[in-house]
Amino acid sequence: MQLNIYKDYEALSNDAAEIILAAVKANPTAVLCLATGDTPRFTYKLLAEKAIEEKVDFSGCSLIGLDEWVGISSGSEGDCRLFLERLVIAPLNIPASQVHLFNGLATDMDAECSNMDQAIAAKGGIDLMLVGVGLNGHIGFNEPGILTDLYAHVINLQEITQSIGQKYFNEAVAIKQGITLGFKHVLQSKKLIMMANGEKKAAIMQKAVEEEISSLVPASIIRTHAQSWAMLDEAAAALINLQILPDDVVVGHNFSNS
Numbered sequence: 001m002q003l004n005i006y007k008d009y010e011a012l013s014n015d016a017a018e019i020i021l022a023a024v025k026a027n028p029t030a031v032l033c034l035a036t037g038d039t040p041r042f043t044y045k046l047l048a049e050k051a052i053e054e055k056v057d058f059s060g061c062s063l064i065g066l067d068e069w070v071g072i073s074s075g076s077e078g079d080c081r082l083f084l085e086r087l088v089i090a091p092l093n094i095p096a097s098q099v100h101l102f103n104g105l106a107t108d109m110d111a112e113c114s115n116m117d118q119a120i121a122a123k124g125g126i127d128l129m130l131v132g133v134g135l136n137g138h139i140g141f142n143e144p145g146i147l148t149d150l151y152a153h154v155i156n157l158q159e160i161t162q163s164i165g166q167k168y169f170n171e172a173v174a175i176k177q178g179i180t181l182g183f184k185h186v187l188q189s190k191k192l193i194m195m196a197n198g199e200k201k202a203a204i205m206q207k208a209v210e211e212e213i214s215s216l217v218p219a220s221i222i223r224t225h226a227q228s229w230a231m232l233d234e235a236a237a238a239l240i241n242l243q244i245l246p247d248d249v250v251v252g253h254n255f256s257n258s
């Protein structure tokens with residue numbers, strides 16, 4: 001895994017947007033899996049602006065949803081579908097027929113999971129996946145202790161995920177379960193970016209980057225992917241000791257050295 005450290009959230013977001021843009025310039029039919037959450041918000045705003053400025057056409061791309069809250073009405077404030085429609089699908093004009101998102105209200109969740117697995121397989125896999133990191137180290141909704149040999153699945157959310165998840169909603173909601181791509185999808189994606197910003201992510205990013213790889217810190221598993229990047233702003237990287245990095249972490253961009 002390459003570790004890139006940026007001076008601030010703007011620089012981090014700008015580079016992440018450039019990477020997505022470059023991937024689509026190189027492959028106009030790229031299969032993208034883009035996380036929701038606060039971390040990539042600015043990346044998507046910049047991406048939409050850059051796509052217009054540079055006339056990069058996303059209409060041949062596919063978008064795969066990473067995760068969704070179970071039991072939340074589709075299109076309600078806070079659900080992942082609405083987030084992606086507003087920030088990614090509409091601004092980038094990705095056709096609905098090429099968008100595959102989880103339905104958190106599906107009556108048959110097993111079918112919902114296998115439909116997603118089949119949609120990804122039919123497209124030949126995910127070309128570029130961008131994920132954020134939960135305060136407990138989760139990736140998508142792959143919570144600590146998760147098995148790494150899973151494709152899409154439904155999972156009980158930890159208390160911390162349920163309480164932090166309230167920030168996305170206008171009113172208190174019961175969010176006890178999530179539906180998510182599994183680590184098989186994550187690790188089979190051709191390129192993988194993990195993003196984190198802000199002081200609140202510093203402790204978990206230190207664990208993810210410095211400590212032994214463990215499913216107790218799902219973000220650490222990203223290090224086993226051959227084409228992966230951890231992109232952090234200085235605040236999220238503040239506790240990482242660059243002098244004692246494990247062999248599977250290589251420093252790429254480090255703004256303080258440039």
Ligand code: GLP
Nearest residue numbers: 035037038039132133134140141
């Ligand atoms: C959420 C989502 C993840 C997201 C992560 C971080 O619960 N399930 O996909 O990446 O937690 O969220 P944020 O970027 O808001 O910190």
